Amino acid sequence: MPEISEQQQNHQRLQQVNQALGSGMFVHVRKLLQNMPAYDIALILESSHPKSRAVLWQLIDADNHGEVLEELNEEVRKGILKTIRPEKLAEVAEGMDVDDLAEVLRTLPDSVYQEVLSAMDSQDRGRVEAALSFEEDTAGGIMNTDTITIRPDVTVDVVLRYLRLRGDLPEATDSFYVVDGKNHFIGAVSLAAIITAKPEVIISTLIDKDIEAIQAHLSESDVAQLFEKFDWFSAPVIDDKGRLLGRITIDDVIDIIREDAERSMMSMAGLDGEADTFAPVLKSTQQRSIWLGVNLITALLAVAVSSMFEGVLSQLAILAILNSLVPSMGGVAGNQTLTLVIRAIALGHVGDSNARILIQKELAVGFLNGVIWAVLIAGVVAIWQQNLMLGGVIAFAMLMNLTAAGIAGVAIPLFLKRINIDPALAGSVILTTITDVVGIFAFLGTATLFLT
Amino acid sequence: MPEISEQQQNHQRLQQVNQALGSGMFVHVRKLLQNMPAYDIALILESSHPKSRAVLWQLIDADNHGEVLEELNEEVRKGILKTIRPEKLAEVAEGMDVDDLAEVLRTLPDSVYQEVLSAMDSQDRGRVEAALSFEEDTAGGIMNTDTITIRPDVTVDVVLRYLRLRGDLPEATDSFYVVDGKNHFIGAVSLAAIITAKPEVIISTLIDKDIEAIQAHLSESDVAQLFEKFDWFSAPVIDDKGRLLGRITIDDVIDIIREDAERSMMSMAGLDGEADTFAPVLKSTQQRSIWLGVNLITALLAVAVSSMFEGVLSQLAILAILNSLVPSMGGVAGNQTLTLVIRAIALGHVGDSNARILIQKELAVGFLNGVIWAVLIAGVVAIWQQNLMLGGVIAFAMLMNLTAAGIAGVAIPLFLKRINIDPALAGSVILTTITDVVGIFAFLGTATLFLT
Numbered sequence: 079m080p081e082i083s084e085q086q087q088n089h090q091r092l093q094q095v096n097q098a099l100g101s102g103m104f105v106h107v108r109k110l111l112q113n114m115p116a117y118d119i120a121l122i123l124e125s126s127h128p129k130s131r132a133v134l135w136q137l138i139d140a141d142n143h144g145e146v147l148e149e150l151n152e153e154v155r156k157g158i159l160k161t162i163r164p165e166k167l168a169e170v171a172e173g174m175d176v177d178d179l180a181e182v183l184r185t186l187p188d189s190v191y192q193e194v195l196s197a198m199d200s201q202d203r204g205r206v207e208a209a210l211s212f213e214e215d216t217a218g219g220i221m222n223t224d225t226i227t228i229r230p231d232v233t234v235d236v237v238l239r240y241l242r243l244r245g246d247l248p249e250a251t252d253s254f255y256v257v258d259g260k261n262h263f264i265g266a267v268s269l270a271a272i273i274t275a276k277p278e279v280i281i282s283t284l285i286d287k288d289i290e291a292i293q294a295h296l297s298e299s300d301v302a303q304l305f306e307k308f309d310w311f312s313a314p315v316i317d318d319k320g321r322l323l324g325r326i327t328i329d330d331v332i333d334i335i336r337e338d339a340e341r342s343m344m345s346m347a348g349l350d351g352e353a354d355t356f357a358p359v360l361k362s363t364q365q366r367s368i369w370l371g372v373n374l375i376t377a378l379l380a381v382a383v384s385s386m387f388e389g390v391l392s393q394l395a396i397l398a399i400l401n402s403l404v405p406s407m408g409g410v411a412g413n414q415t416l417t418l419v420i421r422a423i424a425l426g427h428v429g430d431s432n433a434r435i436l437i438q439k440e441l442a443v444g445f446l447n448g449v450i451w452a453v454l455i456a457g458v459v460a461i462w463q464q465n466l467m468l469g470g471v472i473a474f475a476m477l478m479n480l481t482a483a484g485i486a487g488v489a490i491p492l493f494l495k496r497i498n499i500d501p502a503l504a505g506s507v508i509l510t511t512i513t514d515v516v517g518i519f520a521f522l523g524t525a526t527l528f529l530t
Numbered sequence: 531m532p533e534i535s536e537q538q539q540n541h542q543r544l545q546q547v548n549q550a551l552g553s554g555m556f557v558h559v560r561k562l563l564q565n566m567p568a569y570d571i572a573l574i575l576e577s578s579h580p581k582s583r584a585v586l587w588q589l590i591d592a593d594n595h596g597e598v599l600e601e602l603n604e605e606v607r608k609g610i611l612k613t614i615r616p617e618k619l620a621e622v623a624e625g626m627d628v629d630d631l632a633e634v635l636r637t638l639p640d641s642v643y644q645e646v647l648s649a650m651d652s653q654d655r656g657r658v659e660a661a662l663s664f665e666e667d668t669a670g671g672i673m674n675t676d677t678i679t680i681r682p683d684v685t686v687d688v689v690l691r692y693l694r695l696r697g698d699l700p701e702a703t704d705s706f707y708v709v710d711g712k713n714h715f716i717g718a719v720s721l722a723a724i725i726t727a728k729p730e731v732i733i734s735t736l737i738d739k740d741i742e743a744i745q746a747h748l749s750e751s752d753v754a755q756l757f758e759k760f761d762w763f764s765a766p767v768i769d770d771k772g773r774l775l776g777r778i779t780i781d782d783v784i785d786i787i788r789e790d791a792e793r794s795m796m797s798m799a800g801l802d803g804e805a806d807t808f809a810p811v812l813k814s815t816q817q818r819s820i821w822l823g824v825n826l827i828t829a830l831l832a833v834a835v836s837s838m839f840e841g842v843l844s845q846l847a848i849l850a851i852l853n854s855l856v857p858s859m860g861g862v863a864g865n866q867t868l869t870l871v872i873r874a875i876a877l878g879h880v881g882d883s884n885a886r887i888l889i890q891k892e893l894a895v896g897f898l899n900g901v902i903w904a905v906l907i908a909g910v911v912a913i914w915q916q917n918l919m920l921g922g923v924i925a926f927a928m929l930m931n932l933t934a935a936g937i938a939g940v941a942i943p944l945f946l947k948r949i950n951i952d953p954a955l956a957g958s959v960i961l962t963t964i965t966d967v968v969g970i971f972a973f974l975g976t977a978t979l980f981l982t
Binding site for chain 1: 535536537540541544545548549567569570573576577578579690693694696697698699701702703704721722724725726727728749751752755756758759760761763780781783784787788791792794795796798799800801805807808809811812814815818819821822825826829830832833836837840843844847848849850851852853854855857858859862863865866868869870871872873874877878879880881882883884887888891894895898899902903906907910966
C-alpha cells in the first residue's frame, strides 16, 4: 500500500469536510470534526472561505472550541471571535491555557473584553489579569502559571509521596521549581533527577545548574534564543525581585520561531505575517494597496529620472528598449544581498564589529558579478546592434549598478535595523529605488555623453 | 542598570573575541571561548571571516569540538571539516549525538568518511551506520538511538529501582518505551505517569495513548507537523515491522522548522537556505551568478518584446519613459500573491479542493487593485502630459497586468508544486517574466493602436 504524506492527508480531510458541507450534510461534518485533533480543525478553518468558517464553527464540538482557538492563526481567529457572543466566549475561555487566553483577549474590543473577564470565575480572572499585565511579546505575556513548586530541604521521598497524592502533572512538566517561603526562585529540579535519585536525597542537592530563570520582561525572541542555546524544554519565569511567576514551555517557543520566520518572508512582499490566505476580497485589496502605493511612488521616481533623458530617448529608440535591463539586474543582485543580510541580522551574525567585513565582501561580489554580466551583455548588445559604443555604455552602467546594489544591499538593512525599522518590511522598496535610479542614470547618462 | 538583549550580548562577545584575535592574544581568546556554550561559539564562528574561523577552531577546547560542529550551519561546518584530519575527526565524533554525527559524515568526501568510520569503536560505528542507512531528510535520518525501553508486565517499583541503579537518563528523556521480547514497540509511558503512579501499578496500564510511533521513512517535514499537531516533546521511531529504532526529540524539530522557513525566504532570492553569510567572495559570486543569469534571460525577453515596438517608441519618447511603470506594478502585485500562496502551500492551506476559491479571490483582488491604480495613474499621466488618450492606454495596461499578476501569482506556485519544483525557488522568476511581457505588450501594443 503506498503511503501518503501528512499534507495529502490534510487535503483529504479538507475535501471530505468541504464536500459534506457543500451538500448540506451537517451531521456528517459534525461527526468528521469530532474525531479530529484541534490542530487539524484549525487547519480546515484556515483553509476555508470566510463564509464557511462561521458554519464550521457551529459544527465543532463546543468542548473543543477553546483548543481550536488556541491553534488558529491570528487573523482567522479575529474573524471567528467577532461572531461569538461574550457570554459564550467566557465559557470557551474556561478550557484554555492562560497564555493563549491572554492572547485572545488582547485582540478583543474593550467592551467585549471586560464582559468576558467579568463572566469568568475569580481565580481564572486573577490568573489572566496577571498574564495581561505583561507586554504581549515578552516572557511574562507568553508564560503559563501551572508550575509545581517544592521546598529545598525536603527529601525525594517526600516529593514522590506528594506527587502520588496529587496524581497528575500539568502538561509538559519536565521539572519542578524549588522556591523559598516567599516564593523566591532557587532552582529547578528535573523529573529525571528525581526519578533516578535515592529516596533519602535532599532536593537542594539535585538542582540543575543548566536551567536559569527568565526575567518576565525579556522579549519573546530573546526567550526563543535562550531555549535554542541551552536546549531547554521548559524554563521558569521570575519577576524583578526573583519571585517565581510561571513557566514557558518549548511548544510556545516553536510558535515564536515559526511566526518570526513567516513574518520575515511575508514582510518582504509587504504582507502581514499572519495574513489570512482566504481573507475577503475587499480586505485583501485594501491590505495590498498600501504596498502597491509605495511602489508606485518609487516607480514614478524612476519615470522621473528617465524623463530627464527624453532627448536622448527620442533620438535613439534602442535606448528605450534596453532601459529596463540594467535596473532589473541591479534589483535582483541587490535583493540577493539584502535577503542574505536580513537573515544574518535575524540570526545575529552581523553587528558593529563585523559589518565592515560584510560590506567589503558584498561590494567585491557585486563588482565581480558586475564585470561578468557587463562583459556578457556588452557582447550581446554589440553584436546584435553592431554598435561597440552602445555595448560599452551598457557594460559600464551594469558594473556601476551591480556594485551599488552590493553596497546598498548591506547598508540599507543595517541602517534600518539601527533606527528600529524592520529591514524585511522596508528594505526591498528602498533598495529597488536605489538600483532603479542608479541604473537609469548610469545607462542614459553615459549614453547621452557618448552616443549623441 | 539598563539591561541588554541577547542579541546585544552576542555582539559584545563577538567583539571581544575579534579584538583579542586581532591583537594576537590567543590565550585570552582561548579563555573567552572556554566559558561559552557551544551555541555561542558556533555563532561566533558563523559571524567571522573564513580565515579567522580556522584560527578560532584551533583555540576552542577540543572537548567542545563535537558540540560546536553540531550547532554550526551546514556550509560553515563544511568549511571547517575540510581543515580537520580524519583521525582528529574520529576523536571529535566520539562525543557527538548519532543524528548529528550522521549529518556530518554525509557531507564528507567518501575517502575521509571511510577513514573516520574505521577509526571509531565498533559499537559507535554500528549506531552511526544504522542512522546512515536512512535517507537524510527522514525520521530515521534524524533520530537518536538512546532510548530507555521497559517491559509491559513489570511494576512501577521495578522501573524506579532500575532507574536509580542506572543513575542517569539520556538527555531530553520525557518518556520510556514499552517493547515486547522482540523489540516491537507497544507504547510510551511518560516520566510524569511513572512519577505519580503507585509503586505496585503495572506499566502496561500507564501507556500514553496520545503518543504514536513514527515510521522511519516518514519525511522530516511530516515529522515536524506531527510534533506540532500533538504537542509532543519526543516520539519513538519504528521500522516497517514495528520494531523500535530510536526517538526524535523536539530540539531536532525546531531545527527542521527553522531551516524550512529559512530555505523558503532565501530561495525566493535564489540563495541557498544554508548559505554562509561570510562566504569567500569567489564562491558567493559563483553562487549568485546562476540566478543573475536566469534573470538576464527573462530581462532580455522583456527587451525583445519592447523591441517589437521600436516604431512607436521612436515616435513617442514618453512611451519609453513610462514603459517600466506597468511591469513594475505588476511584478509587485504578483509577488504579493505569490508569497501568500507559497506560505499557504507550506502551511497546507491549499489543495485541489480549494485552489479554485483562491484563484477567484486573487483574480478579484488583482482586478480591483488594477482598477484603483489604473484610475490613479491615468489621472497623473493625463494631467502631466495633457493627454487623455495616453492616460487611457496606461490605465488599460495596468488593469490587464494586475489581473494577470493575480492569476499568475496563484497558478504558478500551484503548478510548480504539482510538478515537484520548489515554488519559492522558481516562482518569482517565472512570475516576473509574465508580468513583464504582459505589461509591455499591453502598454506598447495599446499605444500602437490608439496613439499613432
